Amino acid sequence: MKIWKFKINESGLNRFFGPLEAKIMDILWSNDEMTIKDVQQVLDQEKSMNFNTVMTVMNRLVIKGILQKRTEGRSYLYKPVQSRVEFLSTQSKEMTYELMDEFGNVVVSHMLDALEEADDDLVAKLEHKIKELKKGM
Structure with a gap:
């Protein structure tokens, strides 16, 4: 997987991702597989976050090949493709x-x-x- 935009004036994960993407990746790298709701709840501790926004960003990360998702019952579980x-x-x-x-x-x-x-x-x-x-x- 190749990140196409590297932001030289940013730091940490923000060099590779947008701010919300970076937070989501940080959360997922610090945990096991998580649902969108799980990630949203962690994000809500910092700032109220809309479920649909989190879902959109996480699904875009799947499309980019950064996350993978699988179905378990009626939920999707997401995890990073790489550590x-x-x-x-x-x-x-x-x-x-x-x-x-x-x-x-x-x-x-x-x-x-x-x-x-x-x-x-x-x-x-x-x-x-x-x-x-x-x-x-």
Whole structure:
């Protein structure tokens, strides 16, 4: 699944989703399968939310391939297709490949600049990965 709009000026899940979509995904990633009513009740704790609005957004997330739904009795249960970690990993990988395809050396240069602020473990992982790539050449 690929998110087509990445909002650079947002933070967290809002970079990938609209505000209500992000809240719904956060709720679903923090719970098991849920009905629309279950999600609406969690959202209502923060701000009164119309059932039809929640239903529309959740069904759009199904169409986008972010959520899956199944029938149980007379209710639909919704759950994310990927865990939060899997989703963020997939999206960051997609973005990295797209940036490399489009901007190549500039992206690598900026990533190296960003390493000045990275923790030592991340730098060590990068060094290890570079060694592995050189062995494969």
